[in-house]
Amino acid sequence: MSVSPTGPVGRPRRRVDARAKVIGQTRFADDLFFPRMLHCRLLRSPHPHARIVSIDTSRAQAHPGVHLVLTGDAMPIPYGILPVSHDEHALCRDVVRFVGDPVAAVVAADESAAADACALIDVVYESLRTFASPEDSLAYAEPRIHDYGDTGNIHKLVALEFGDVDAAIAGSDHVFDDVFFFEGNTHLPLEQHAALALRDPDGKLVVYSSTQTPHYLHRALAKVLEMPAAHIRVIATPNGGGFGGKSDPFNHEVVVAKAAWLLDRPVKICLSREEVFYCHRGRHPVLMRYRTGVSKDGRLTGIDLQTLLDGGAYGSYGVASTFYTGALQTVTYRVPRYRFRGCRVFTNKPPCGPKRGHGTPQSRFGQEVQLDKIAETLQMDPAALRILNVAPPDTLTANYLHVRTIGLAECIRRVTASSGWAEKFRKLPNGRGVGLACSSYLSGAGLPINWNDLPHSGVQLKLDRSGGVTAFCGATEIGQGSDDVLAACVAEVLGLDTFDIRTITGDTDLTPVDLGSYSSRVTLMMGHAAVQAAERAREILADAVSRKLDVPKTRLVFASRRVFDCEAPDRGVTFQEAVCLAEAVVGTIGTTGSYTPPKSAAKFKGGGVGPSPTYSYTAAVVEVEVDPGTGWITVPRVWIAHDIGRAINPTLVRGQVEGSVYMGLGEALMEEQVFRRLPARLSHALVHKFPSILEYKSLTSLEMPEVFTDLVENPDSAGPFGAKEAGQGPLLPIMPAVANAVYDAVGVRIDEIPVTPEKILKALIAKAAGKPARIGPTAFPEVPWPEPLQVTPPDEGGDGRASNAPARAKRNVDAGIEAKAGVRP
Amino acid sequence: MPSDTDSKVRLSLDVNGERIEALVDPSKTLLEVLREDLQLTGTKHGCELGECGACAVLVDGRPVLSCLALGLECQDRAVTTIEGLAANGALHPLQEAFADFGSAQCGYCTPGIILTAAALLESDARPSRDRIREALSGNLCRCTGYLQIIEAVEAAAAATASRKVTA
Numbered sequence: 001m002s003v004s005p006t007g008p009v010g011r012p013r014r015r016v017d018a019r020a021k022v023i024g025q026t027r028f029a030d031d032l033f034f035p036r037m038l039h040c041r042l043l044r045s046p047h048p049h050a051r052i053v054s055i056d057t058s059r060a061q062a063h064p065g066v067h068l069v070l071t072g073d074a075m076p077i078p079y080g081i082l083p084v085s086h087d088e089h090a091l092c093r094d095v096v097r098f099v100g101d102p103v104a105a106v107v108a109a110d111e112s113a114a115a116d117a118c119a120l121i122d123v124v125y126e127s128l129r130t131f132a133s134p135e136d137s138l139a140y141a142e143p144r145i146h147d148y149g150d151t152g153n154i155h156k157l158v159a160l161e162f163g164d165v166d167a168a169i170a171g172s173d174h175v176f177d178d179v180f181f182f183e184g185n186t187h188l189p190l191e192q193h194a195a196l197a198l199r200d201p202d203g204k205l206v207v208y209s210s211t212q213t214p215h216y217l218h219r220a221l222a223k224v225l226e227m228p229a230a231h232i233r234v235i236a237t238p239n240g241g242g243f244g245g246k247s248d249p250f251n252h253e254v255v256v257a258k259a260a261w262l263l264d265r266p267v268k269i270c271l272s273r274e275e276v277f278y279c280h281r282g283r284h285p286v287l288m289r290y291r292t293g294v295s296k297d298g299r300l301t302g303i304d305l306q307t308l309l310d311g312g313a314y315g316s317y318g319v320a321s322t323f324y325t326g327a328l329q330t331v332t333y334r335v336p337r338y339r340f341r342g343c344r345v346f347t348n349k350p351p352c353g354p355k356r357g358h359g360t361p362q363s364r365f366g367q368e369v370q371l372d373k374i375a376e377t378l379q380m381d382p383a384a385l386r387i388l389n390v391a392p393p394d395t396l397t398a399n400y401l402h403v404r405t406i407g408l409a410e411c412i413r414r415v416t417a418s419s420g421w422a423e424k425f426r427k428l429p430n431g432r433g434v435g436l437a438c439s440s441y442l443s444g445a446g447l448p449i450n451w452n453d454l455p456h457s458g459v460q461l462k463l464d465r466s467g468g469v470t471a472f473c474g475a476t477e478i479g480q481g482s483d484d485v486l487a488a489c490v491a492e493v494l495g496l497d498t499f500d501i502r503t504i505t506g507d508t509d510l511t512p513v514d515l516g517s518y519s520s521r522v523t524l525m526m527g528h529a530a531v532q533a534a535e536r537a538r539e540i541l542a543d544a545v546s547r548k549l550d551v552p553k554t555r556l557v558f559a560s561r562r563v564f565d566c567e568a569p570d571r572g573v574t575f576q577e578a579v580c581l582a583e584a585v586v587g588t589i590g591t592t593g594s595y596t597p598p599k600s601a602a603k604f605k606g607g608g609v610g611p612s613p614t615y616s617y618t619a620a621v622v623e624v625e626v627d628p629g630t631g632w633i634t635v636p637r638v639w640i641a642h643d644i645g646r647a648i649n650p651t652l653v654r655g656q657v658e659g660s661v662y663m664g665l666g667e668a669l670m671e672e673q674v675f676r677r678l679p680a681r682l683s684h685a686l687v688h689k690f691p692s693i694l695e696y697k698s699l700t701s702l703e704m705p706e707v708f709t710d711l712v713e714n715p716d717s718a719g720p721f722g723a724k725e726a727g728q729g730p731l732l733p734i735m736p737a738v739a740n741a742v743y744d745a746v747g748v749r750i751d752e753i754p755v756t757p758e759k760i761l762k763a764l765i766a767k768a769a770g771k772p773a774r775i776g777p778t779a780f781p782e783v784p785w786p787e788p789l790q791v792t793p794p795d796e797g798g799d800g801r802a803s804n805a806p807a808r809a810k811r812n813v814d815a816g817i818e819a820k821a822g823v824r825p
Numbered sequence: 826m827p828s829d830t831d832s833k834v835r836l837s838l839d840v841n842g843e844r845i846e847a848l849v850d851p852s853k854t855l856l857e858v859l860r861e862d863l864q865l866t867g868t869k870h871g872c873e874l875g876e877c878g879a880c881a882v883l884v885d886g887r888p889v890l891s892c893l894a895l896g897l898e899c900q901d902r903a904v905t906t907i908e909g910l911a912a913n914g915a916l917h918p919l920q921e922a923f924a925d926f927g928s929a930q931c932g933y934c935t936p937g938i939i940l941t942a943a944a945l946l947e948s949d950a951r952p953s954r955d956r957i958r959e960a961l962s963g964n965l966c967r968c969t970g971y972l973q974i975i976e977a978v979e980a981a982a983a984a985t986a987s988r989k990v991t992a
Contacts, residue, residue: 018924021932022916022939024867024907031866190871190879190933190967240869240933241967273872479931479968651927655969659930662970693876693965701958701971 001531001721003646006559007492009721012651015484016498017238017477029194029210029237034266037196038067040256041114041269043104043121044278045096048132048348048686049145050125052094052103059120060106065113068259069121070105075258079220081213081248081353083450085155085315087146090224090254096125097145097313098348099687100278105255107267130348132675132686134287134310137345138781145313145346151784151817155311156322156344159788160606162398163337163796168302172293174377178370179289181752181777182362182735184310185671186282187355188698191240193279194270195253197260206233207257212242212478213249213516216449218508220249221257229508232257236506239517242478243663244354247518248281248316277691281353282673284321284344285310286362289780290370298378298385302337303329306780307363309344309352316353318344320609324359327610329367330397332408332440332617333389337793338398343783348686349675354518356663357728360441361735365753368437368736372743381425382436382740383416386619398793400602400800404614405716407643408438411619414710419621419639426744431628433745437736438619441729443645443719444521446597446611455594457525458512459533461490463541463589467576469494469501471533474514475526476506480727481652482522488648489527489720493534494541495558496575512592520725523648524613525595527720532593540589544581545573598718603800604791614718616729617643620661622737623705626745631761633742634703635665638734641710645724650711656726657709662699664734669754670697751776786812836896840865841909849896855889856880858896859906867907867936871965878964881937882906888941907936910943918984919943922977930968938964942978950989951982 003009020026057069072093080086092103104121108114131137131145131153141152149155169175195209205227211217214236222229239246252269260267271279287308293301307325311318326340357364375382390409396402416422416436424434448456460472471490475482487501504510514526538558546553549572551565564572573581583589600611620640626633638661647653673696676689690696715722735753743749748763751774759775767773787808792798802808833848840863847862856873859865859882868891871877875893882891883905910917919939922928929935938961945952945960952960957978958971966974 014924015927017932018929019916021929021935022920022923023911024869024936026932027866028869028933030870031860033861033864033866188967189931190877190965191869191931192871239931240871241931243967273874273876479933481930651973652930655927655930655973658970658972659968660970663967692874693872694874698965698967700962700965701975702962704958704971707970707972 003721004492004559008488008498009492009648010646013498013649015481015649015652016487016503017483026238028191028240029196029208030270032196032208034198037266037268038107038109038263039111039114040105040107040259040267041111041118042102042252042255043118045092045099045101045103046683046685047096047125047127048099048130049128050096051128052092052096053124053126055104056122057104059122060117063113063117063120065109066106066117068107068263070255070259071103075224075254077224077226079224079249080315081216081317081449082315082319084319087148087315088251090251090258098350099685100275100350101313102251105259107259107263130686132347134308134345134347135781137347138783145348149346153346154343155315155346156319157786157817158322158340158342158606159786160399160791161339161788162791163793165302165304165337165339168337169291169293169304172301173296174294176292176294176370176374178366178373178751179777179780180366180369182286182365183753184283184285184352184673185667186277186280186673187243187245188693188696189239189241189243189245192271192273192276193246193250193252194268195256196266196268197256198266199260199264204231204233205257205261206235207253208235208237209253210239210246211236211253212239212246212476212518214476214506214508215474215513215515217249217253221254224254225257225261233509236476239476239478242517243356244358244518245279245281247354247516250279273693274691277688278350280312280350280673281316283355284352284359284362286325287777287780288363288366290366292370294374298380298388300333300335300389303335304339305329305363307342308781308783309342310347311344312347312349312351314351316351318352321352321354321359323606323609325363328360328440329363330399331391331401331403331615332438334391335398339788341785341788356731357441358519361732364439364732365736368733369739369751372435372740383412383421386438387412396601396794399610400600400607400794401610402601404718405645405714406617407712407714408617408619410712411617411641411643412438414641414712415619415621415639418708418710421621431626431745433741433743434621434623435737435740435744436619436621437733437740439729439732440615440617441725441732442519442612443524443614443616443725444597444612445519446600446613447608448515455596456521457514457529458592458594459526459529460512461533461537461591463537463579465580465583467579469496470504471501471530472504472511473526473530474506474508474511475522476517478517480517480656481649482517482526484652485523485527485648486530489530490534493531493538494575495563496561500561520728523723523725524719527723528595529593531720533591536591536593537589540586541578541582544585545578548573548581601800604789604802605805606789614716614724616724616726618730618733620733620737622734622741624738624741624745626742626760628746628764631757631764633669633755633757633760635705635738637706639708640730641712642726642730643712643714643724644726645716645719646713646722647711648721648723653711653726654709657730658707660730661707661734662704664731666698667753668735668738670756672754747773749774749776784817786817834897837901838899839903841905851897853896854892855894855896855899856891859891865906865908869933869936878941879934879937881941881964883940883944886944886947888944905940907940910939917943918981919978922981922984926973926977926980928969928974928977934964934966938966938974946982946985950986954979
């Protein structure tokens with residue numbers, strides 16, 4: 001796929017939807033108003049874990065203005081994003097599992113009437129033991145938060161081993177054994193989730209929602225409402241920020257769909273900010289232990305990783321999140337042998353799920369801080385140590401992930417050069433420091449959530465005699481610029497301007513399926529589908545123009561809204577004339593394109609999480625200033641280089657990179673989704689510590705540092721025009737780079753996120769007292785690990801299959817630490 | 826009780842240069858009046874508690890969080906929303922710059938930020954970068970990291986200044 005000098009690809013451009021956004025005319029879900037529309041509010045549980053004894057809705061139903069009161073019995077079918085964890089109900093039926101779990105819904109003439117009526121619903125609860133931490137969930141198997149999962153309150157246990165790791169570590173010159181903790185945090189999209197449902201005039205159900213995944217919502221609605229999917233239309237309104245937080249099918253979406261169906265009136269719900277904190281699906285708190293073998297010249301010999309994830313009350317994406325905590329270590333650096341064991345537990349808190357980086361930032365933090373410690377011990381420069389270990393291109397990793405192009409070493413060279421690393425590292429005065437860290441990320445998950453052979457993304461094009469081109473795709477615009485990428489890919493191939501293309505996206509009635517805006521998949525997968533559809537359209541047009549002008553097709557150029565002979569550019573037709581010529585020959589012109597990722601080399605169970613068509617790479621240097629007297633930390637500057645393959649629109653890529661730096665600094669310094677117990681005189685319930693924007697601290701324009709962004713462009717043939725992802729990878733190095741910079745500044749190790757002034761001060765005080773200058777966890781708890789699945793690495797002769805699969809599975813089931821295959825709720 | 830006309834009060838506002846008379850629930854915030862009674866949904870909300878800045882509008886030229894002001898408090902005052910910023914079909918220089926600099930990603934915080942920046946430029950035609958950061962510090966953006974926003978405000982200020990020089 002070549003790029004034309006006059007085409008849109010690679011040029012910094014105004015995005016196609018910019019005008020609507022700057023004039024306030026982008027229609028978000030809560031901006032929709034329909035005649036006869038009613039409003040919905042949810043009654044949420046005040047208990048973290050309780051059995052519902054009874055619900056009496058009679059007073060609410062009698063309240064003026066109330067049209068409908070729903071409880072869980074109206075929607076008894078469970079759903080969930082992953083097929084292995086359909087463990088949610090639109091409204092809780094028997095048990096509530098966290099403060100904020102919805103138990104009833106009221107639909108009324110306006111929001112205040114609905115809220116007033118919610119207060120009139122009488123629910124009798126019987127309290128159950130609260131599981132507040134992973135330690136609680138490991139210690140007590142009963143009562144089970146869910147009646148499924150690997151054992152007790154353990155949702156998922158994963159154990160994979162690639163080669164003899166113990167031998168590799170035992171034979172290493174150095175062994176590093178470190179425990180790290182990464183606190184949970186949340187997406188905090190500025191737009192509160194909203195959904196609106198109605199029956200269209202011919203009786204079918206229509207649901208508008210601020211969802212990143214209309215396709216999965218479509219499936220969930222069909223299942224719960226027991227309706228043919230073809231009779232349900234889901235329209236993803238542009239999302240006012242997603243970051244992964246709008247990727248699950250949500251109870252409020254199902255509730256308004258059911259209510260609109262029953263009442264035959266439009267029903268809308270917009271969650272309050274407090275409720276958005278309860279939806280969550282954000283970063284899992286993860287405790288991790290890295291045992292890493294290193295040769296004396298600094299080469300990694302093997303990693304033995306354990307992770308423990310606090311999953312919250314439901315499955316969500318959790319099984320995938322668990323695998324992701326151990327998936328990408330090998331994609332960044334060459335790790336010849338690797339063992340990964342991950343455990344996700346249920347607790348009575350809002351469910352965790354995918355936030356930007358999905359499961360990988362936590363363990364990336366541990367790995368990159370440990371590398372800083374390794375470099376220190378080996379007296380190596382952290383940049384040189386990393387460059388030495390960068391994964392080789394065009395290889396399979398020990399866990400069978402395909403590394404294609406890798407610009408990581410170049411990224412490291414660029415950020416060390418631009419930041420003046422050599423002059424700063426270990427050389428700045430006390431209180432100032434620099435830290436380096438790297439990362440990699442998927443350009444789209446290689447496997448779909450529901451395993452099948454269908455394309456992951458589809459695009460249809462309509463061309464007509466007006467010269468107009470409309471591109472239809474199920475992809476969802478969440479602010480990242482997917483509509484612009486769609487227009488750019490089509491315009492590039494057809495020689496048009498992006499503003500010549502009309503984009504219709506995220507509408508299950510009108511657009512072919514795209515799996516959704518998650519896993520950094522849209523640019524690559526939708527882009528391929530768009531290019532294929534556009535190339536097919538170009539072929540049709542070229543046939544007609546070639547005949548008309550009597551010029552061989554191979555000499556025709558599509559550029560500047562014309563189709564012309566490259567040897568005689570004056571000889572040509574306008575694009576509109578070309579469409580007319582073609583339409584006269586072939587009739588109505590419509591083309592399609594689709595994309596399915598290549599098959600993975602991993603043939604073992606669990607090998608489905610981690611494969612991607614290609615990976616992006618990032619390196620970042622963060623500079624910090626730490627007040628040694630107070631621990632107060634500020635970040636004045638960040639240098640970041642990102643291997644983007646090729647930037648479709650550099651303005652948007654830069655925005656993704658800087659936005660990642662911003663969000664990464666929030667996680668590094670202040671953002672925490674944490675909980676507390678109410679006083680005993682109230683209920684002692686486990687509640688969200690501060691479900692408000694005021695108290696959930698995030699960076700403002702005053703805290704945002706200067707950012708020097710560098711895009712490394714080395715087109716990867718796996719991506720459209722060579723493009724890789726930009727939305728998630730650049731976030732990952734920021735947190736460890738901050739922790740490493742704090743060590744450079746004041747000589748204390750903060751081995752947990754966030755890195756707060758309190759922790760720094762505590763460590764400084766410990767250091768002054770001659771104690772270990774470190775804050776962080778000291779131990780990893782006992783987890784009933786199953787016997788690992790043994791897979792021989794490719795360079796030791798492996799074929800991607802496990803060597804001990806059936807016997808191991810039987811032993812693990814017999815030991816009671818693995819659910820029998822096929823056991824699902 | 827769902828609101829009925831008996832409990833509503835007459836509110837008159839100058840909204841984007843147009844005289845508006847409406848019967849509104851007296852408990853409604855300016856945000857609710859704009860969005861629900863006047864269908865001016867360009868004004869957004871992210872918290873309804875004055876924490877995020879998404880609902881900022883101009884009242885008599887000054888930025889106000891419309892979720893914290895009652896509609897009635899604005900009786901007979903001039904309210905500018907994002908719908909009123911473009912004049913005679915031409916985008917405001919801030920709108921042009923935000924579009925060109927990638928300053929609007931999801932676009933949800935954008936109306937509040939553009940209006941806050943417009944008020945800043947009215948009081949200080951060439952604000953320093955620190956002044957811009959200070960002025961926008963009450964408007965949260967989760968997408969951009971603010972830098973492309975700040976650059977757009979600087980570019981809009983420069984464009985406005987050069988236009989005045991040529992004019």
